[in-house]
Amino acid sequence: MKDLQHLIFFENLLTEVNNDLVREGRDRGDVCVGTTCFQLPEVVYSLPGVFPVYLRAPRTGSIDMGTYYMTSMTCEFARALLERGLEGGYQFLDCLIAPAACSQMADCIENMERLNVNKKDDFFIQLVDAPMKNDDNAIRHMTNMCRRRILEPLHEKYGIDISDKALKKAVKIHNDVCKAINKIGEYRKEDNPRITGYEFAVICTATFAAPKDLILPYLKETVKELKTREPDEDYAKKYRARVLLCGSEIDDPAYIKDIEDAGANVVFDRYCFGSYPARIPIELNDEEDILFQICRQSVTTNQCPRYMDGATIDNRKKVIDTLAKEYKADGIIVEQMKFCNFWGYERAAMTNFLRDDYGWPVLSLDKPYVAGGQGQLRTRVQAFVESIEIKKINNK
């Protein structure tokens, strides 16, 4: 296929956290909020004059300091973020607002606070309690926490407009980004998709790494470009199976590239930094409180294993089954970041349930944070692809 016009630009945005668009946003005077995880609605820190950057640690090498503070038995992602913070990589942030989602990431953030990783005078860190169930009480709690622990501090500290009008504007831009991403992603349903899983991962991940309004023009141009893009003629030679990839945090599309190089086309992404559910547009009505509606959307669409109520646990598997069918996947890859407690269990559960209850071929993987170029991963994926092919032959 012909290269996408902005692919290198998007790739470059991912090579560092304080990238060109982040600098542009800050240069115009916007407040830059660092955050982690997807347990809080992104739009509450995407108001006019403020934008979120999801913390990543691209090009991570040694994580010795992170390991000293958090030991070698904790999540590498959390350790890599702490390392980057200690190295001074997050000095550009104006504040850090994160959900107390998993204890390891919460520990990472607390370590950052205690170790004073950002020297700005006004810099503050806010760890926000986030609900763990999909019910009315959880939505009310989320609404309260967003108001009291995110909006009000942003207003008090930086004078950010937190009115309903500002929230609506944030939702509008958020929805524009979502619609663009979804349009791009829809092409993966095609029998011969005109976009690869890797390309989509690059574009989607970039939307979490830059101010929304600044990245939007590039997304729109990409949408336009894809309308006429010719798919690869040798698709069937390159990809011998279509897979849905679900699991924990992946912020480096190189991991998807490795999977695709081994013959499995990633046709859907249901992982942290993926498009689902983070890129579902928010539909607002005029009757209810705006913030409440935003929080309801966040709670009811949440797919993280930390949501513990039985109905949501079952629904997570149903969602995967539905999406896999919709995107014509042949199999499912469930991955987890090594040492992730949530996904450690969820991977085991998903693997068993999707295989036994839904009849899907499932490949179960764990991964380190820096995962690109893994020979072991390729071997596992190749074997999985072959097993899918054998099943297809047997079914005939």
Next chain:
Amino acid sequence: MGKEINSQALGEFYKGGRTRTHREWRGLKDTWYDYTRWLYIWKCMMKFMSKPQNIKGFFRYRWMLNYLSTLDFLDRHTEGLRGPQLRIAHKEFDMIVEHMIDSMTNLFSADQHIGGDPEKSKKMVLFDENMMTQIMNGFPNLMCVVPEIPPIYTSSTMAQDGILHYFDVAEEYGVPGDVCPMPAAELGVAIEDDYPKVGCCMVECNTTCDGSMMGNGIEARRFSLPTFQVAVPIRYTDEETKEYAAQEIRNAIKFIEDQTGEKFDWDAYFDRMKTFNGETECFREWLEVSKTDYPQVIGNNVALYRDAYYQVVGGRDRTFLENEQAICKLMYEAYDKKVPVVSEVRHRAILWGVQAQYYSAFPVWLQNCWGIVPLIDMLSLTSTDFYSENDKDQAMYDLADLYAKENMRNRSEGGLAVGVDDLWRFCEEFRADMVIMYEHTRCKSMTGYHGIFEDEARKHNVHLVWVTHGLMDPRIASRQDMRTEVNRYMRTVLQEEPIDPSLEEFDDSNAW
């Protein structure tokens, strides 16, 4: 050999076998007392085995084998103790044995796996092991059952290798080997269908940790009972979470009412909370005495017992309160006589982090080998507040507070303020010069504070002795590995010699 502490080389009991070579001679009076308690436990166990349902349970469940080591368990936890400490230990541990026997008799009598009474089973509400049970104080006609305790929690303290099989089952299912062994083993029991089949509904919780919560999700599927999950706020010290937490309690109560047809009985609730408050009052007195030069209720004599009455019993059994009042009496008598708990007080220590279940007798080793007085442990330093005995609205907030302050999560969640900073406050209050820092390598919560602990200990000029362990899996770090870490610190950093050199290194790798 004699009535004085450290009059015998205790390490000589261990010759690499399952049991010790002989019983301890503690002087005539203490040996006779200990022997009568030994006979009493035999009597309790024989009474237990005289019931046909219990015999069926014994042969149905592989984990029941662990309870053959009950007497050895008691010996381990009373090793080297004399006088009041020996009596306090027996008051506590014997009580736990009695309580366990009652609980298991109840469990087996209703167990559908072995033909138990289905009507009785319908009156049972299952509670997750890692949660407080005080909600059940308002349901006097129902029975609170914690199914994971007999197969896993207690089993792992009875025999160090008692539950290894269930880790393997969980790993075979696909759970990674790096998660905490406790929820993994609990899940293993569920996968093998080795829980007694009882109950009309279940209440689970997100305490104590992420792994525990995740194991519950899969377990619930195995139990196939209507289940309610209580979501306790992670940042529970944040005032903004209080209303949410209280509403979770209200919803849990409504769930139990709906499932059982019972109504929450406020009189029963307040009556039992009065008992619970009484127990808190006793505990506060223990702590106050432990801050003096003559601490009495320390180490093993706090840890497991506090777990039991604070979390599992929760005020529903008044005999626990009476027991604690009797302990207070013993404590004050000993304090007045300035009775020492060790032959030579070398260091006053706080035990922080989560203890190793397979070496719950570790504190008594600290006392006997090195003269380190384990004043109090992290899991026992939970809420010491008094809760309302008459205000219905306040009661919901009280319960929410208690649920947030469950034994482990009280410190593992809630942030550095409660997980790290409180430690130095306790060191000051208890005049401790040493922290025995348990590092449960697979605990994803507390290990994240590792470096901060190091930094802060230096600032506070406190000896921080790391003791690595695997909670319920001695293959990660054996009992001797744990001892070796202390030995090295004592010899190399503090340049001290042990009080009982026979305890420095001995072979208990095959012991129960």
